[in-house]
Amino acid sequence: MAGTYTPVTLPFTVSGEKEDLLTLLADQRQMFTVTLRGITEEQARQRTTVSTLTLGGLVKHLAMGEQSTLEELVERDDTAEFDMQKAAHAYELTDDETFAGWVEEYHRAAAALDDYVAQSAGLDELIPQMTAPWQPEREWWTIRKMLLHKLRETAHHCGHADIIREALDGQNTMAALYDGTDPSEWAIG
Incomplete structure (x- = not known):
């Protein structure tokens, strides 16, 4: 698909709107990981x-978001509530966690979510959303809306x-994309 900042190749065959959404989401994820390139x-x-906010905290938060979205899709629990205790440290790496571990989990969870969506019947399936303090009434979202939300959240972060x-060491993500480094060498850490 043209229009991506990064070279994106989906590991499965989908077409139409599903291909567009998963490609743009993969592109935003790759943009995020370019920002993490070379971080200790x-x-x-x-x-x-x-x-x-820290880079480690952001990757942890996004990984947890990928996990949560997949959980909502798989479990389809119309009684689920957002776990505020689990979210207490969602934006920080605790002493027993590593940056590398959360980067790995981010990639694993994103791949699992994408694979599930690729295999799903369609984007119009309605999925119950967890209730939360900011969303006290149960809502049912289509898979499409869930992916669009994931795209917005990823782009936001x-x-x-x-x-x-940029404040850490002057690296700018857009400049890093075009610095001549082969994308296969975009190692993190």
């Missing part, structure tokens, strides 16, 4: 703005990550 464990935990990274 120490840098992943470093605050570079007045915010408490790509911007955060880019600002944090």
Whole structure:
């Protein structure tokens, strides 16, 4: 699909709207991981703005979001509630966690979500959403809406990550995309 910033090849065959959504989501994920390229464990935990956000915290949050979306799709639990305790440290790496571990989980969870969506019957399937303090009434979203939400969330945090990274060492994600490095060498950590 033309229009992506990164070279995206889906590991399965889909077409139409499903292909478009999964391709754009994969592109945004890749943009995020380009921002993480070359980051050390120490840098992943470093605050570079007045915010408490760090690159490690962002990758953990996005990985947890991928896990949660897949869980909602698979379980389809119309009694599910958002676990506020589980989310208490969603934006920070705890002492027993590693940046590399969450980067690996981010890739694993994203691949599992994409594979599930690729195999799903269609984007119009209605999925019950967890209730939460910000969404107290049960809502039913289509898989399409869930993917669009995931795309928005990923793009939103790509911007955060880019600002944090630029303040950390001056790297700009768009410049990093075009620095001549082969995308297969976009190793993280």
